[in-house]
Amino acid sequence: MNQTPKRSIWYTFFFILGLLALLAGSFYGTFLLLFVGVSMSLTLGFPVLIAGYIYLWVRGYKHPLFSRKTCLAWLAILLGVGATVLYPLGLAFYRDYLRSISVPAEISQSQYNPQYADNKLAKLDAPASLTLQAPYPTMDGSTALYPIYAAFAQAIYPLKSGEYYSDYVSLSKTGEAYERLFAGEVDVIFVPAPSKAHQAKAKELGIELRLTPIGKEAFVFFVNAKNPVDGLSVAQIRQIYSGEITNWREVGGHDQRIRAFQRPENSGSQTALQKIMGDTPLQAAPREDVAGSMGGIIDRVSDYYNFSDALGYSFLFYSTQMTAKKEIKLLDIDGITPNHANIRAGSYPFSNDFYAVTVIGRESEDVRKLLEWVQSPQGQELVQKTGYVPFTEPSSP
Numbered sequence: 304m305n306q307t308p309k310r311s312i313w314y315t316f317f318f319i320l321g322l323l324a325l326l327a328g329s330f331y332g333t334f335l336l337l338f339v340g341v342s343m344s345l346t347l348g349f350p351v352l353i354a355g356y357i358y359l360w361v362r363g364y365k366h367p368l369f370s371r372k373t374c375l376a377w378l379a380i381l382l383g384v385g386a387t388v389l390y391p392l393g394l395a396f397y398r399d400y401l402r403s404i405s406v407p408a409e410i411s412q413s414q415y416n417p418q419y420a421d422n423k424l425a426k427l428d429a430p431a432s433l434t435l436q437a438p439y440p441t442m443d444g445s446t447a448l449y450p451i452y453a454a455f456a457q458a459i460y461p462l463k464s465g466e467y468y469s470d471y472v473s474l475s476k477t478g479e480a481y482e483r484l485f486a487g488e489v490d491v492i493f494v495p496a497p498s499k500a501h502q503a504k505a506k507e508l509g510i511e512l513r514l515t516p517i518g519k520e521a522f523v524f525f526v527n528a529k530n531p532v533d534g535l536s537v538a539q540i541r542q543i544y545s546g547e548i549t550n551w552r553e554v555g556g557h558d559q560r561i562r563a564f565q566r567p568e569n570s571g572s573q574t575a576l577q578k579i580m581g582d583t584p585l586q587a588a589p590r591e592d593v594a595g596s597m598g599g600i601i602d603r604v605s606d607y608y609n610f611s612d613a614l615g616y617s618f619l620f621y622s623t624q625m626t627a628k629k630e631i632k633l634l635d636i637d638g639i640t641p642n643h644a645n646i647r648a649g650s651y652p653f654s655n656d657f658y659a660v661t662v663i664g665r666e667s668e669d670v671r672k673l674l675e676w677v678q679s680p681q682g683q684e685l686v687q688k689t690g691y692v693p694f695t696e697p698s699s700p
Contacts, residue, residue, distance in 0.1 A: 415449055415450045415453050416453070416468070417453050417454070417456050417457035417460075417468045417472065418467060418468045418469065422453075422457075423450070424450060424453055424454040424457055424689075425450070425454045425685045425688035425689045426454070426457070426458070426685075426688075427458055427681055427684060427685065428684075429681075431458045431459045431676075431681060432676070432679065432681055433459050433672060433673075433676040433679075433681075434459055434461055435459050435460060435461075435669050435672065435673070436461075437460075437462075437463070437466060438471075439456070439460045439471045439669065440471070440490040440491055440667065440669050440670045440673050441470075441471050441472075441473070441488075441489040441490045441491075442455075442456060442471060442472050442473065442489065442490070442491055442492070442493065443472075443473040443474070443475050443479075443480040443483055443484070443488075443489040443491075443492045443493075444474070444475075444477070444480050444492045444493035444494050445476060445477045445480065445493065445494045445495065445571045445657075446474065446476055446477075446621065447520075447571070447617075447618045447620055447621040448493040448494065448657060449474045449493075450689050450690075451493060451517070451518070451685065451686055451689050451691065452472065452493040452659075453468075453472055454685045454688075454689060455673070455676075455677060455682065455685060456468055456471060456472045458681070458685065459673070459676065473489065476570065476571075477494050477495065477569070477570050477571035477574070478498075478501075478567070478568075478569035478570055478571075480492040480493075480494055481494065481497060481501045481569070481660075484660065484661075484662060485504065485505065485508055485510060485662075487662075487665065490661065490665070490666075490667070490670050491659050491660065491661050491670055491673065491674070492659070492660050492661075493517070493657065493658070493659055493660075494571060494657065494658060494660055495571040495574060495575060495655060495657050495658070496514065496574070496655070496656070496658065497512065497574075497660070498568075498569050498573075498574040498577070499577075500568070500569055501569060510662050511662070511663040511664070512660055512661070512662060512663070513660065513661045513662070513663050513666070513674075514658040514659075514660055515658055515659040515660070515661070515674045515677070515678065516656045516657070516658055516678075516694045517657065517658060517659055517677050517678060517682065517683075517686060517693075517694055518656070518657055518683075518686040518691040518692060518693055518694050519646050519647075519654055519655065519656055519657070519691070519692040519693075519694060520618050520619055520620060520646070520654070520655055520656075520657055520691055520692065521618065521619040521641040521642075521645075521646050521651055521653060521654055521655075522572070522575045522576075522579070522616065522617075522618060522619075522653040522654075522655055523616065523617060523618065523619050523622055523633050523634070523641045523653070524540065524614060524615070524616045524633070524634045524636070525601075525604060525614075525615055525616070525617070525622060525631045525632060525633050525634060526604060526613065526614055526615075526631070526632055526634060527604055527605060527610070527611060527613060527630060527631060527632070528605075528630050528631060528632045529611070530551070530556060530557075530611070530632065531555070531556055531557065532551060532554055532555055532556040532634070533632070533634065533635060534634050534635030534636065534637075534638060535554060535634050535635075535636060536636070536637050537579070537636060537637055537652055539554055540579060540636070541579070541580055541581075541583045543561055543563050543614065544563055544565075544576065544580060544583075544585055544586060545580070545583050545584055545585065545586055546586035548561065549561055551612065559611070559612045560612055561612060561614055562592060562610060562612045562613045562614065563586075563588065563592070563613075563614045564588070564592050564593070564594055564600050564603060564604070564613060564614065564615045564616075565588040565592060565593050565594070566593065566594060566600065566616075567593060567595060571618075572600075572616055572617055572618065575616075575618075575653070575655060576616060578655075579653060594615070600615040600616070600617065601615065601617060601622060601631060603615065604630075604631050605630035605631050615631075619633075619641050619642075619646075620689070620690045620691055624690045636651065636652050636653060637652055639651045639652065641653070643692050646692045647692055656694065657691075659673075659674055659677055661674065678694065678695065683695055
């Protein structure tokens with residue numbers, strides 16, 4: 304039996320209403336996605352209209368406007384429109400989910416806190432040959448070197464009840480550690496060599512620094528693990544960070560711009576980059592491409608969805624041992640892999656010494672004993688056990 308005219312009018316009305324709902328919902332969802340960034344916004348008009356067409360297919364297919372062929376055609380069109388609108392929303396939601404479950408690259412200081420018995424600090428096989436008494440020399444330094452000097456304190460600072468390592472061992476990062484040393488707030492800092500700015504400030508203050516070498520480390524460059532580039536030359540590093548090379552295609556990668564992240568001025572890793580650049584001018588990075596921490600730069604490069612074009616840098620131990628990120632790939636430099644064997648051999652081009660830095664004339668007797676001990680076989684044993692290359696190979700037991 305044919306549908307009555309009155310019922311056909313109602314079917315037509317609901318069809319137009321559903322179509323308007325689809326259009327309004329689609330525009331609203333797309334607007335939120337593009338301009339507001341709300342990836343969870345879903346188009347409500349689409350499922351409503353699909354449900355309406357299923358009903359019309361079952362109940363009103365005899366009307367020409369709602370025949371089976373017409374309904375199937377409209378369903379196919381709507382499914383295409385829905386997929387176009389909902390796919391980017393679902394993809395954005397999936398990416399947000401991946402980022403939410405990822406492990407941040409910045410270390411948890413508590414893992415290396417000498418106050419905790421279950422810390423991850425390296426330990427000596429025998430009692431320390433040096434034991435100091437409170438008040439102990441105060442220490443500070445770089446993030447990547449905190450596990451070393453915290454292990455030193457754990458070995459030779461025999462705390463008594465009511466005493467805390469936090470009174471003597473701080474973590475302020477490289478730049479602030481130098482500032483605290485200049486101000487006399489700490490006795491010794493464990494850091495890379497001072498930047499030109501810190502050297503100038505020490506000269507201005509009339510301060511002479513003593514740099515006691517305690518170990519060697521590789522300065523490494525890395526990309527996302529999905530980046531096809533496996534290595535760069537020293538010349539290419541300089542060309543990238545001077546702005547001469549701007550596309551990965553120029554160094555064997557995809558046709559994609561290179562987003563070369565940097566660190567703040569006077570940070571240990573930024574100072575290392577400036578040393579590599581030498582007389583080649585370093586191109587200033589946009590504010591959004593300057594990562595405030597070493598963990599931050601690793602987080603960005605490991606996020607392939609947002610930073611597939613990224614290039615970053617750090618120190619070998621930090622990027623491989625102190626973080627849980629597996630989505631980055633260390634680059635060979637001039638065909639040489641950054642590893643301990645190549646650091647010892649001196650073949651890796653970006654191998655750097657790191658130091659215990661003090662102010663000459665301010666060193667107490669305990670500080671001098673500390674400096675001697677960190678270069679002794681036991682001090683170098685802790686450097687090696689932590690995961691660095693010792694300055695002098697510790698003696699075999």
